[in-house]
Amino acid sequence: MTTPKAKKSFAQWQDDALSNILSATLDNTNPKRSTRCYLKGVADELRSEGIAVLITTQVFERVLVARLDEDMVAASGISVFEYLVGSWQMSQTVVSNLRGAKGKALDLAVREARVKALGEAQLLLVSYMGLSLQIPDMFPQLGRSGRAIMADALLADPNANPLAEQLPELLSQMAARFANDGLPEVIAPVISELGLRSLQRANRSLLQPGFRSILAALDTLTTNRQIAAAIPHMATFDPEDCNGRRMQTGTALGPFLALSGFPAGDESIAKVYYSDAPQRSHQDRESLHTSLRTTVQFLQSALFEIVNRLIRSGPGERTLTLQLTLRMLATNALRSGMQVDFTKVVDDGFADNLASVWMRLSEPFTNDASLSRLSRVDPDWVTLRALRSVRDGGLDDDQNHISTYWRELTRIDADKEQIDAYLEQQLRDQMPSDGGFIPDCFFVTAVALHLGFVSTIARYIEMMKRIGRFKSEIERVTNSPGMLTPAQRANLPVVMQRWESQLQDMKREKYAMDAQMLDPRRLICAMVFYRFVICFLLRQVDGQGAFPQQAFTMPPESGEKAGEKWRMLPEFLVEDAIEFVVFVTTYAPDVLTDSTAQVGQGGNGLRMFDDVLPLLVVTFLARPKLIRNPYLKAKLVDILHFLTYRDPREDDDYVDTLGGNIPGNIRLHPSIQQFQANLDSNALARAYLVPALLRFYVDIEQTGSSSQFFEKFTTRYYIARSLRALWARAPRYVEVTRRFFMQSGLGTSEATTTGSTRRDQRVIEEFVTRLMTDTTYLLDESLSKLAVIRDIEKKPAEAAGDNDDASRLEDAERMARSFVSLAHETVHMLAFLSRLVPRPFQASEIVSRLAAMLNYNLQQLAGPKCSNLKVQDMQKYSFNPRVLLSELTSVYVHLGLRTSKQSAAALSEETEAIDRFVMAVAEDDRSYSQALFDKAYFILEQRSLKSTQSLARLREFAHKCQSAKVDSRAMLFLESEAPDNYLDPLLASLMTNPVRLPTSDNIMELSAIKGQLLSDPRDPFNRAPLSVDMLEPLPELKREIAEWRERKLAEYQSRQ
Template identity: 35%
Template sequence: MQDASNEVPLTQEERERTSGLHDHPAAAATAATTTTAESHTVAAVALLQCGSKPYQPKGATRSTSKADGHPTKVPKSIGPVYSKAAFIDLRGVAKRSAFSHPSSVLEPLLISQASLDRVLVDRMSVDPNDSSNATLLDRGQLRLTLFDYLLDCWRRLEMVKSQTSRVKTLPVNVIEERVQSLNSSKGLLVSYAGLVIQMPDMFPQIQNGTNLGAQQLIDRLLADPDSASGVPTEFLKDIADRFKDDGLEAIIQPLVAGLAARARTATILTDWRTPLRALLTLVDVPAMAASIPQVATWNPTNATARQVEIVSALGPFLKTSGFCADDPSVAELFGTGLKRNKSDSSGAFASIRGAVRGLHTSLFQGVNGIVRSGAEPRERMLAYFYSVLRKNERRSQMQVDRATVSGDGFIYNITEILMRFCDPFMDNSHSKVDRISQTFFKGHSKIDISKVTRICAPKEVIDGYAGSEAPPGSINFISDIFFLTLGFHHIGVSRMYVDYKRFMKDFYEMRDQYDRLKEQETSGQLSAENGLLIKRYEAQLDKMITFRLSLESQILDPIILGHSFQFYNLVMVWLLRLVDPAQAYPRSPIKLPLPERPSDDFAILPEYIFEDIVEFFIFVLRHSPETVASSTLDELVTFTMVFLTSPGYIKNPHLKAKLVEILFFMTLPYRGQRNDDTLGIKLNTNPMALQCLIPAIMTFYVEVENTGRHSQFYDKFNIRYNISQILKFVWTNPIHRDMVKAESQKSESFVRFANLLMNDTTYLLDEGLSKLAEIHDIEVEMDDKVTWAAQTPQHRQEREGVLSTAQRQASSYIALGNETVNMLSYLTVEIKEPFLSAEIVDRLATMLDYNLVILVGEKMSNLKVKSPEEYRFQPRILLSDIINIYLHLDTPTFIAALARDDRSYSADIFFAASRILEGRNLKSADEIAKLARLVRKIEEVRQKGAEDEEELGEIPDEFLDPLLYTLMEDPVLLPTSNMSIDRSTIKSHLLSDTTDPFNRMPLKISDVVDNVELRDKIRAWKASQRSKATTAMEIDE
């Protein structure tokens, strides 16, 4: 209890400063200038004023209840205090408090700090539901909840404290004592506030449906924090400081649950910001941020992948989605109609992208606040992300029930949060790449990879690695974030890229079917059944367009793509450093060749890490190349070169094919049609590309002949098409051209390359041109309107199906065939010998002759179709390229091979070709003359050959090649089948098939044995036959 004799009288200045007290209800000014002894009273007065009615004039009285319920007058000396307190029955306080009898109404009523607790208890014990208390408190105060009362007291006390701290006329120690006393009083308010949150029925509360307890604080958190109905951050800090070690989790638990419940119903198009902002208000208080991961729903272990985004503490905030697959209301942004495109939806794109970017910023702010609140909350946050990742392993599968995994938005948002954590170590110099663990998957890894395919490790290495332990301290926060980001990319956007590709394929197929039906409708040939089908297609296409636009608004967002680009650059640098024997990359260039066998740390990595890299770059280079146009791409080029030239490091040929596909997309123009607007300039400037590109792609051209995949026959054409485009792109660079010449000196490997190039040309042109002939026939049939209309609907439908298939195949085959012929054309300018080898030259000659006949012979009219450009059929260019090859290989060896072609060669065909070339100005006069000279030389050789054949007469069977049935010149013996065959024939066979053609046993050219005896017999026979022919001629003469 404070004694009145300890009061320090107010100075004149202090009295003047409080002279307006009777005219203003605030007690802050009074409290700022009270005496030391009054400091506790200041706190009491400040808190008691909260919510008071306007101050009554001096001399006024106010009634309060006696114990018997009759009113009692309050002395005028207490009036100012009472008029501001107006909350409590002062009779009870007076019996337990020490009062001064101030001579001036300006002097405050003294209530000791010791009695402050009882003051608060008396006030909070007033039952607002008891009508008899209406005379004690006005009805407005009765409706005030205890939490609101305590918060308003806290606010008023904060104002008093602020003004007290600014007083300049009192000694510092006095100010400090008063502030300390105010802080103590504030602590008492906060304690009771925490109690009424946890136990709202501890004191009588208004019973009119008003939210009480935690819900009352939730309502204030959801309000504007700067408004009167909001809750100050400082108040939350006081709550956190008071209960940090005394049940703060019990306060936080219902708050987080309530905000999550509000977030659960929010969407990206509605008010998602309010509950998230409220959560951020809690996170802004470090102690509260640290308590959030302690709530029971933080990481529910029994929740499924689908449930975790709903029932976990942060799930409802993280699941807010811009994908219409998650939130159908998003579809409304993109309108309806089959003619919609990205341009029409630019406003919707900007709106949804802006909202999602804002969402990501706020989500990261919240997660970052929790992570930075302490070591334990950080580990719990990481554990939550690892748990979500494990629950969603099935998202990476080709076929998955969407109802059993988390939504795209949930995973997408977490991925972006993790990438923002990566920002500090994704600098351009990759200065912190050495802090990412290289042994993360050793022992009991936080990410289970026991069932996933590894890059190149055999089972024994995998088992041994799993049984070892990572070095102590090697797994740091950077490593956790790095591998989590890899994992979430794998189950998130990487899967979306693949799904988008598959979806677009289905979309285009349906649109093509729809377009064909509309053509029938226009021509009046549409059946009633197909009329209904058009309606179904229109409805389905409308939904598909909406889905496409929604998906593209997210996965083609340049900001997100740019962020992923930075991340995958880091991943590539980390992998290159891992395989670098010096462990010095990127500070020093990596040196090739790499050791034959990679380290176990690299070999055991999940193959999906590598696959996700290449899928990302293919996606971005194909759909949004401008996103990376300003980047150097050095890491990407180095990455592709290193792994294309290191066969022991990537066992899956599909991944190598993807590397080639990346290079292919780099060569394509991305701004209009200007050929210089490509990202492939790096292929002509990067030192490693200048050294490694040509050997790598030419070697892989041969390797893809046998990949072991069930689709290898068709895969190889697509891969080789990409290679042909790359080669054509760099052919103008003298350095690359010299590298091709150098490769051609490796006779065996280049002959295999040339053989496959020729084989592809043969097959592709044959298939492509035959499909064109098929299209021609069906178009002619359909043009006969009367006959076509007379056909049965089933017949027309079948023929239309055949036409559709032929059109699709013709486009593919002819495009690939064009490129292989063009490659032969420019390669044979500089390189001839491999194409003139005995195992190739005859087949090359017959292939060229056969296609020349089709292009300019009697059946060329069968290739006339309505829209040849749709199939990339350019007969003039194709003819010109084929003639180029003839002219480039104009040598005795090639002429002899042409002369031996009895199936397709004809001088008349060459003359017909010359007329077309000359008439269409496809060749110069000099080139036409060269072609004529070539034909004359062929005719001369053919004449000589016919004479030689006549001299030899009937060839004994033992001298005939068993495969070609021609006279053997250099017979060899096959060791396992014991068959004799001409060396050129078996070499040609082994270029495509490494087995003995007679028993399918493995065979190499080095295994064959010269059949000297048979060779000598053939030579002797030939000499004998020629001698007989000469003698006969002499006799005839």
């Protein structure tokens, strides 16, 4: 009969279980434990202390420490951390058994006691694991490090790595053990190891699968709330000595944020992924884009989840994460510059990922269709951040470079002295210490986009221009081999092969950039955010300050009501919103009308494209004092031009000119029609848009840019094209234009409905002057460049290989394309407006110069040298001299002949204005001749450019000029007989309305000095500042001259 097996005591069970877990024993007589490490020293100590020589929880730590002795570790052939992990895994297996089917056979109390004992053992194992991560030198460093083992487990497939399957439990125990005892120091080495692996070539590319495992590892770590809360407290999370480009490698999150879908961050994207893209179809390239975009979306979604967990883990952790982001942005401020040194700042991918994360974080309030939390954003947030470093307990304490960044931001309408004064005032006042997460998130997202996607836009556009220039050069050389020297022609095949290879590389980079820059998902997210930004800006200037909860009201023209908070806002808020809309309008217009981009989620709020964008354009053009930077206002004109676009090849509205193009041949994007309809239905646009454009045509004379002289012409061209589109589409805009030019000192109520103001009389005078001087300059430049092109084209082939000629031709062609288009549009606007509102163009102060300008350009277009204007390919430069001639001659008729029946008083005034213009044309001795009008008439008739009635009116005007030429002899007699004090000192002409210049005490003709002051507001004699309202009338001298003139005219006529 078999003797029953004696039951083990609890102490004996512990000894068996813990001995097995630790692979150690205190009993060297037990043959079952012969393979385990015998810890003789511990056994002897226990005997001497009178303690049972058994491994129990009471002596577990002593046994564990002895087992971790260097000799023991060396003998086992594994590292300390591997041993601890293995022991913990063994203990976890035992716990699982106890809680599983095997444990059910035990008494509940026995089972729980055993589980508790194992829990105590696991706690110690986890403690020593954490210590070995915190202080690696604490134990012998043999074999693989703890950080590497943990990283391997995090990266491994659970089916291939036993620890990977048990990792969530281990992390949970580790987090619980070190929650208040150095968890950041425990977890930091593991995250650093993951970061190092992320920087390895195999894991750095989105084209390889390695990066997914690394992101999954981070996801596993941050899923544990305690670990997520510990990460922001790690020393490596935001190290003080790390800034600029080092943020990519020197911070805990940097290597993961540096994962990039941009070609600059991963060369293999352009060189490998898009290697054959130039040869593929558009559909194939779109498939490539979609695949890469999906990968980037996975990356950015994973990064968002990670950062979101850090922020949500607690208020302190949110503050630390926010501060890290602020430092990342502040120390990479140079990314927004024109010439970026990427050895000093983070890559596009890093900046884009950071912006993407914060855009997602802002979605709960920006994606709200009703924008109900817009009021939560304090416009003084930037001021608050700039003051944090001088306030106790502030977010940016000891982070002076962050407050410096906020201090030095360019503001909407404040210089450095004003900013400093405002900051000092706010320091004296009581400011709130924290506005909550919404304003933090809003402004951080705005800055992240400013230094991320928006800064990349400029480089993308420059890349597109570079490719365009390179292709043009290839085409020029291919089409004009005669411009090369014999040696260059001989080497041309080799050069062309090299150039074609370079062009293919440029295209690959372009396609790689397209995948990111034109990604609809990214653009829609940004559009939703900028809808919020624009509404925030409009709220600050709204006449009632209640937008969008109430309808927007136009602010006063002075801009004073917006107040200091508006003026102190960062300029980039306005600039980025405009730049982004211009970019989307130009390169991805489909996004404009996307339903999500329009109103976010919900569907019934303010629509970005239909409601918000028209308000932005109209408000800041109509109230230019709100924004100091003319470049930003010019960008608003860009938006308007692109969204009211009408292709010049379809123009069919030439003034008093037969023929024209047939509209409808050029297919425009549907968004253009939609935007135009929105404008037409917008009451503010109907009232304010045309006057605003006409004023800005004058104001854009100064842009503040080094290239402002040429930039102003582009902006004026866009204004002219936008006005042309408005005039052609709706009679309402024509009427507003007419009322604007005809008004003089409107009352307040009328100004409200027309958008005109009392200052517009000066604007009208300056507008006419600008239009006149622009016409002269642009036509002169256009015709001179075309003459250069013609001269070079006429050279014989054997003389064409001159490098100087090639360079001159290239420059002349480039400038001709620009100047010809500008000249055509300026002449058209002159013709249209002179017909609509002739009186401003007949004003005495400008009529002589206008007549001289018209005569000079008529001589260019119809004079003896007009045949020199013909080049080989007129369409290449959009040059149509016949239309130019026809519209230019229509100006003579509009200003020199009566157009309609009027009252007696109006008729008298019109007759005086017409006579003044006719006399000015006839008195122009430099260019006027009757033969010139005869030649113009012949060309117009021969080419059927005008109707019979129009030609008859042109001939009638020419006859009037011929008659006036005879009358002008009397004026020459008067000027020859007049005393010096009756003559204008600059023009030597007889004065009719003399005025005194108080700044120099000289006397001039009123019309002459007014014309002078329109272009230069200074006294012509001593350059002192002078304005029209300072001029002093001289009624006595005026009467004296008039009486003398009457006597002398009678004398002249008696001699005839």
